[in-house]
Amino acid sequence: MLNTFARRALGLKPVAATAVATRSMSLLRKRVEELIPEKQEEVKAVRAEKGDKVLCEVTVDQAYGGMRGVKSLVTETSLLDPHEGIRFRGLSIPECQEQLPKAAGGDEPLPESLFWLLMTGEVPTQAEAESLTEEWNARSEVPEHINKIIDSFPKTLHPMSQLVAAIGVLQEGSLFAKAYADGVHKSKYWETTYEDSMNLIAKLPNISSRIYRNTYHNGDVIASPGEDWGANIAAQLGYDSHEVKELMRLYMFLHSDHEGGNASAHATHLVGSTLSDPYLSFTAGVTALAGPLHGLANQEVLRWLNVVIDEVGGLPVSDEKLTEYIWDTLNSGRVVPGYGHAVLRTDDPRYTCQQQFALKHMPEDPKFKLVKQLHELVPPILTSIPKIKSGAANVDAHSGVLLTHYGLTEDNYYTVLFATSRALGVLASLTWDRALGLPLERPKSYTTEWIKNNM
Ligand SMILES: CC(=O)SCCNC(=O)CCNC(=O)[C@H](O)C(C)(C)COP(=O)(O)OP(=O)(O)OC[C@H]1O[C@@H](n2cnc3c(N)ncnc32)[C@H](O)[C@@H]1OP(=O)(O)O
Numbered sequence: 001m002l003n004t005f006a007r008r009a010l011g012l013k014p015v016a017a018t019a020v021a022t023r024s025m026s027l028l029r030k031r032v033e034e035l036i037p038e039k040q041e042e043v044k045a046v047r048a049e050k051g052d053k054v055l056c057e058v059t060v061d062q063a064y065g066g067m068r069g070v071k072s073l074v075t076e077t078s079l080l081d082p083h084e085g086i087r088f089r090g091l092s093i094p095e096c097q098e099q100l101p102k103a104a105g106g107d108e109p110l111p112e113s114l115f116w117l118l119m120t121g122e123v124p125t126q127a128e129a130e131s132l133t134e135e136w137n138a139r140s141e142v143p144e145h146i147n148k149i150i151d152s153f154p155k156t157l158h159p160m161s162q163l164v165a166a167i168g169v170l171q172e173g174s175l176f177a178k179a180y181a182d183g184v185h186k187s188k189y190w191e192t193t194y195e196d197s198m199n200l201i202a203k204l205p206n207i208s209s210r211i212y213r214n215t216y217h218n219g220d221v222i223a224s225p226g227e228d229w230g231a232n233i234a235a236q237l238g239y240d241s242h243e244v245k246e247l248m249r250l251y252m253f254l255h256s257d258h259e260g261g262n263a264s265a266h267a268t269h270l271v272g273s274t275l276s277d278p279y280l281s282f283t284a285g286v287t288a289l290a291g292p293l294h295g296l297a298n299q300e301v302l303r304w305l306n307v308v309i310d311e312v313g314g315l316p317v318s319d320e321k322l323t324e325y326i327w328d329t330l331n332s333g334r335v336v337p338g339y340g341h342a343v344l345r346t347d348d349p350r351y352t353c354q355q356q357f358a359l360k361h362m363p364e365d366p367k368f369k370l371v372k373q374l375h376e377l378v379p380p381i382l383t384s385i386p387k388i389k390s391g392a393a394n395v396d397a398h399s400g401v402l403l404t405h406y407g408l409t410e411d412n413y414y415t416v417l418f419a420t421s422r423a424l425g426v427l428a429s430l431t432w433d434r435a436l437g438l439p440l441e442r443p444k445s446y447t448t449e450w451i452k453n454n455m
């Protein structure tokens with residue numbers, strides 16, 4: 001059922017929300033509302049005390065070099081350490097796995113509990129996490145005319161392009177855009193940013209799974225079972241087992257956020273800084289994620305593995321042949337997908353966490369064994385090349401084989417799952433951008449001519 005704000009924005013008659021939805025709808029928003037004045041004061045005090053401190057100097061090389069290492073963003077939801085990996089609001093991946101509420105009978109954190117953590121900095125109670133499950137189910141309906149538009153997309157259109165287009169159309173329901181057009185006071189921007197974010201996140205399982213079922217299963221769309229967010233995604237893709245639901249909860253938790261400088265988070269933040277609404281801002285993040293050096297690398301990894309397997313005539317493959325293939329890739333001017341990182345300098349803990357899932361659920365899977373073998377062979381080769389700063393495995397080196405194991409072999413769909421998860425992090429951040437009144441982002445650029453003449 002659409003919530004009252006969304007129905008109004010879509011020109012539909014408001015209907016009474018269920019008692020459950022009304023109760024739960026207030027929980028997270030109420031907590032965020034309580035936290036905003038505290039956080040605004042904190043930021044004000046930090047800026048007053050430390051506003052003139054220097055975070056870093058920027059060299060000409062950094063300006064040409066993709067701003068690597070330039071410290072110039074503030075993002076509250078997570079922080080990346082080059083050696084330790086990501087911490088979500090201070091909690092490492094194992095700490096989240098231990099502390100965050102789970103589904104009944106499950107071992108992996110509910111994405112709902114992670115979203116609560118990202119939004120508030122607090123570990124939710126089981127009841128708080130479950131209130132989000134209820135709330136997202138209550139907000140999950142996609143208007144029928146938008147479903148029809150999604151159904152009209154050709155199967156040949158890349159699923160990421162379908163996702164961008166679908167979210168672009170969903171934007172007609174943006175409460176932020178409407179409130180802005182109606183002249184809302186800037187102190188209230190966060191409220192409709194929050195509502196749009198919640199509506200968009202709630203609808204993503206319906207949208208993402210519809211794209212999958214249309215593209216690969218002749219439009220045989222599966223209705224939401226109304227379980228938790230991760231379980232709904234698994235079920236609507238066509239996987240009803242406990243194990244795939246667990247995998248989907250884990251996947252959605254792991255891919256959600258990676259501080260503010262990665263291309264999808266930064267793109268969402270940048271576009272959001274123009275006061276573009278959450279739907280349009282998120283499409284910017286999705287298009288960034290669709291690049292092969294970023295999220296699409298998970299698709300590229302699976303393709304790379306499949307080409308290796310075809311070329312060597314099946315598994316297992318010897319270390320010698322694999323080494324030869326890695327060098328062929330490098331010598332032909334291509335990257336080895338799933339390895340290297342702009343910030344991380346050791347194995348990505350998201351890789352390690354997925355490996356633990358595989359060891360528990362699918363230790364004998366031949367492609368998992370190939371991934372493990374590559375994990376031994378690729379890093380020393382890459383680190384033997386002086387220009388490469390890290391040869392370590394990143395998150396994308398592993399995710400595809402987990403999905404493939406359970407039968408989800410359509411690799412050009414994988415990044416849609418990544419994007420669905422990434423919505424949790426970047427939309428939580430966007431809500432805080434509005435709550436803290438962050439301004440338009442607009443760094444200064446120079447020409448080469450200027451640098452030659454002035455540096
Ligand atoms: C969710 C994510 O986004 S995780 C990352 C997913 N992307 C991939 O797995 C793609 C493969 N990896 C890469 O292309 C890179 O390691 C990136 C894009 C992730 C990081 O790039 P950078 O920060 O520029 O890394 P770095 O400083 O080490 O790059 C220096 C050189 O090494 C190369 N290099 C880095 N990693 C690799 C790799 N895996 N294979 C081959 N070459 C590599 C770069 O292409 C660059 O070459 P160039 O100077 O000729 O352009």
Ligand SMILES: O=C([O-])CC(=O)C(=O)O
Pocket residue numbers: 257258261262263264342343394395
């Ligand atoms: O941090 C980065 O640059 C890329 C990455 O791993 C992510 O966004 O998940």
